[in-house]
Amino acid sequence: MSEKDFRTQEMVVGSIQVGIRHRRDLGDLQPLMDSISRLGLLQPITVTPAGVLVCGHRRLEAIKRLGWRSTRVWVRSNISDTLTALLAQQDENNLRKPLSPLEAATLYRELKDLLAEDARRRQEASRFGGDTNGGELNGGRDSRPPHSPGRHENKTVTQAANMVTGDDSSQRLERILKLRAVMDDAARPLVIRRMAEAELDRIDAGEPVAPAYTRVMTAIREAEQAARDPAEPTEPPARPTPEEIAELSRLALEKAKAERTRRIELISRAHQPEQPVLRSPKALVLAWRELDGWTRHYDVHQVADDLSDEELAMVQRVLRDSAEFIQAVAAVRAADPSDAA
Incomplete structure (x- = not known):
């Protein structure tokens, strides 16, 4: 995530959309309101180009109660359409189709990065803005700067998981991301990468994450152990004949085609057509400007x-x-x- 992904602009407070994913007990806002009245809003809230809230729900509610008509915001340009749609959901009866486990993990990682960036900016703002309470008054529970790396990370992953899935499923989502990283790691043996890919397919088809994760991690440990302690050399296998090579190639191609067909069917069953989310013309211009x-x-x-x-x-x-x-x-x-x- 780079600085070019952000721009600052003034936005009418009432035009900022707050979706269902941000609803929760905001706690006592009076100390935050007092801090903003005294020091101003040191750290702007973060929104999508369409004006959907990403970070800073307590800050937004505090300035609303203070009667602010407009505020400076950070506009985060490089946010996926799927995450924008998720954040913009307003009515539980009109939620989009259920996310697959891999989709949820991907959105969790994207949102976790955004929340971590917001926390970093808040920490810098409180350091140079004269806030003597470590950022507590300028953000609160959903945006407090970290007191230590561990606390910061735990808070961010929990909040990201809750916003994507509605509960603290961070461990499950982190395991899915780890399996995806194994699948994409070109340095790992091909058999391990294919195993991780197959386990992800099973997870997307509804099987539990923990056993799949354990199987892949066990296979990785065994492969690493075998590399450290190679077995005694044995006689090399006989070279296959051209006819055997042709037959093995044919079988491998048939297996690959069948596996591809199975995966397409699983994805088709899991995803039903959804009502598209209407976006602002500014978002359209921004998308095409990036494609220019x-x-x-x-x-x-x-x-x-x-x-x-x-x-x-x-x-x-x-x-x-x-x-x-x-x-x-x-x-x-x-x-x-x-x-x-």
């Missing part, structure tokens, strides 16, 4: 070689839908000159 000039960063031949048929069809669909949408926008502007103005 993207074609210069890719090689046509490499993309042609690496993309699957499904991935290519998805990109073509997105481009087609985007062109149709912008043409519709242009048609509306042409029909009503006041819109263009």
